[in-house]
């Protein structure tokens with residue numbers, strides 16, 4: 001045990017100090033990349049291999065020997081071998097006794113084996129201290145130095161000294177260790193790289209569904225209807241006019257969906273009279289995806305602004321303006337200036353610009369470099385208050401854009417209202433409920449509930465004991 005204490009071997013090396021030797025089992029892609037990186041960081045490396053021959057592929061300065069000999073050279077052994085080939089390690093049980101084995105392996109599928117690879121290794125070679133690490137770093141990233149995507153290395157293990165030593169190694173390679181607890185966490189760590197953007201999936205599919213729905217809705221209203229009734233070809237609306245309806249509508253709807261779960265959560269807490277009951281899974285999951293939903297919404301808002309910028313240079317728009325002027329000249333009829341229309345037009349554009357400005361500010365505060373400079377309460381305050389203000393401004397922008405023609409029956413096409421009218425349903429609902437929730441009497445109850453007060457303590461007790469499934 002003493003042999004593996006942190007004090008025994010200083011790990012952050014200075015050139016004058018004795019280099020620490022680390023053993024790497026396996027001379028595959030990952031073993032070689034890790035070996036090279038560690039050599040560069042001042043470690044001395046001994047490779048263990050079935051065929052211990054020095055080849056040009058191996059990093060200069062490393063030693064190579066049989067698995068048995070290599071194991072004797074160091075008390076940290078990094079196993080860069082696929083799990084399927086671990087069996088031979090049982091023959092080395094004696095020489096590996098008391099050593100730290102670092103399991104870096106990944107699987108091809110989530111939950112491929114009943115137990116995690118690291119737990120399997122610990123069972124296979126009892127008497128060793130198995131630590132899970134490095135599995136989220138790719139061989140390619142180690143070699144090319146392109147580690148910007150993720151410098152985080154999840155670590156777990158049952159022996160805290162062993163874990164500490166591996167964390168020191170990780171740190172000295174310029175990576176950030178993240179302690180995930182005991183070896184039980186290995187399963188989660190191994191599943192992590194197999195998931196594809198887990199938190200982005202729901203927001204991504206939702207925005208795809210929204211875009212497809214509103215695209216076809218607008219095509220029916222703006223292209224098919226004019227063709228059927230007036231035999232007019234309006235297909236030129238497909239590249240700009242329709243996307244410039246679909247994108248802002250998606251942005252507004254997604255923005256409202258960021259704030260809807262908070263409102264539902266508050267209603268649930270009020271209804272239950274306690275905060276100690278778990279939210280249903282779908283609500284929990286939805287709450288966790290809000291950042292992603294918000295960022296996708298911001299992306300759509302950006303597109304809307306870009307598409308709006310090109311309106312004056314579009315042929316169709318210039319043609320309409322010219323034509324109107326010429327018609328007015330011919331018929332000698334002036335189009336009177338309308339102060340109301342002018343007010344409405346300027347107001348909705350101003351609201352849009354202010355809304356967009358706050359939207360971008362929200363996006364900026366969610367950058368880790370910015371959010372790290374504020375505490376949790378400040379961050380929530382900014383996100384929540386600024387977020388609601390953004391939602392109010394964007395909803396107002398759309399309402400004023402609708403202006404006088406909003407809900408006018410002449411705007412119905414085959415009984416279908418304009419797309420933005422449908423898009424306003426969720427934002428308006430969220431804002432109205434939020435407004436009710438901040439009424440002093442309701443807000444006070446909600447505050448008390450959040451501070452731990454319970455209307456009916458028995459209710460949550462039985463739920464906590466699992467007797468009530470709510």
Ligand SMILES: Cc1cc2nc3c(=O)[nH]c(=O)nc-3n(C[C@H](O)[C@H](O)[C@H](O)COP(=O)(O)OP(=O)(O)OC[C@H]3O[C@@H](n4cnc5c(N)ncnc54)[C@H](O)[C@@H]3O)c2cc1C
Nearest residue numbers: 259262265266290291294295298362363366383384387450
């Ligand atoms: C561009 C953009 C970027 C975003 N970036 C991020 C981001 O980086 N990170 C992020 O998390 N979100 C982000 N979001 C999402 C969103 O802004 C935040 O989640 C925001 O905090 C939600 O505010 P809220 O008031 O709806 O909810 P919250 O403040 O989370 O409250 C929701 C509900 O939780 C419950 N609750 C709140 N406090 C307590 C308490 N103390 N005890 C018990 N229950 C409580 C209540 O029922 C409350 O109604 C982003 C959104 C956008 C548009």
Ligand SMILES: NC(=O)C1=CN([C@@H]2O[C@H](COP(=O)(O)OP(=O)(O)OC[C@H]3O[C@@H](n4cnc5c(N)ncnc54)[C@H](OP(=O)(O)O)[C@@H]3O)[C@@H](O)[C@H]2O)C=CC1
Nearest residue numbers: 026027028029030031049050080081082085105106138139
């Ligand atoms: N490649 C990557 O980017 C990453 C890989 N990993 C993990 O690292 C481990 C190694 O991956 P990688 O280097 O890509 O794999 P490779 O197939 O390139 O290398 C595996 C090495 O295991 C050794 N080995 C020992 N016993 C056997 C055996 N019976 N059959 C075949 N090989 C054996 C071999 O070394 P020798 O011939 O010297 O004995 C071989 O080179 C895996 O568990 C993987 O999940 C984790 C993160 C990223």
Ligand code: HEM
Nearest residue numbers: 245248249251252301305308352353355356394398419420
């Ligand atoms: C710089 C900021 C913005 C400007 C200049 C702007 C401008 C406009 C303009 C000119 C229109 C009318 C488009 C048309 O005639 O087809 C419009 C519509 C709309 N905007 Fe904005 N906008 C801005 C930001 C936003 C933001 C941030 C949102 C919401 C998240 C938004 C949501 C909408 C919606 C839903 C419509 C109605 C779409 C339709 O059905 O035609 N806008 N905006």
Ligand SMILES: [Fe+3]
Nearest residue numbers: 198199202289
């Ligand atoms: Fe999700």
